[in-house]
Amino acid sequence: MRxxxxxxxxxSSPLAIGELYPELxxxxxxxxxxxxxxxxxxxxxxxxxxxxxxxxKPYSYKGRVLYLGAENPMDLQEIRMYYAExxxxxxVFLASYGLENCFERLEFSLIHGKKSLLxxxxxxxxxxxxxxxxxxxxxQEIDFHGNKSLERCYEAFCNRLDFEEKSNK
Numbered sequence: 704m705r706x707x708x709x710x711x712x713x714x715s716s717p718l719a720i721g722e723l724y725p726e727l728x729x730x731x732x733x734x735x736x737x738x739x740x741x742x743x744x745x746x747x748x749x750x751x752x753x754x755x756x757x758x759x760k761p762y763s764y765k766g767r768v769l770y771l772g773a774e775n776p777m778d779l780q781e782i783r784m785y786y787a788e789x790x791x792x793x794x795v796f797l798a799s800y801g802l803e804n805c806f807e808r809l810e811f812s813l814i815h816g817k818k819s820l821l822x823x824x825x826x827x828x829x830x831x832x833x834x835x836x837x838x839x840x841x842x843q844e845i846d847f848h849g850n851k852s853l854e855r856c857y858e859a860f861c862n863r864l865d866f867e868e869k870s871n872k
Contacts, residue, residue: 739800740764743793744820750796752789755782759789760819767807769793772814783811 748756758778763770771789773779782789790809797805841861847853 769806
């Protein structure tokens with residue numbers, strides 16, 4: 704007599720991609736906490752002691768080392784006096800996001816024209832005002848053969864073009 708095949712029931716639970724493929728994540732993103740570090744740069748004036756805010760600029764990080772710099776040697780020497788306080792403030796700020804002891808040490812050097820992490824690259828003005836060209840049949844009835852999602856999408860596109868036209872005037 705032939706055995707009846709029984710289907711195995713599989714039960715799965717969601718896993719973080721970092722748990723499944725940690726090596727892949729390390730290759731793609733050497734520092735997976737970019738968004739949290741961006742908050743650190745945005746709040747740098749709150750994290751950094753008031754006395755040295757004008758002098759100190761973070762310009763790089765690698766692993767658990769944060770590289771800080773100053774424009775001249777006198778400012779650099781003054782910044783070094785705040786080493787322990789600065790490291791503690793940075794790690795306390797990052798601990799509020801769940802990153803315990805993210806940086807183990809700070810390295811100081813002269814900036815010599817290096818770009819600071821505090822500076823954001825602004826989008827050039829000529830790129831921000833570029834709008835898609837108007838279609839030739841703009842605003843005319845188009846038969847989408849009953850596909851409601853396409854109709855709503857087209858309606859939203861037309862509303863967007865109308866809004867941009869009104870905002871330009």
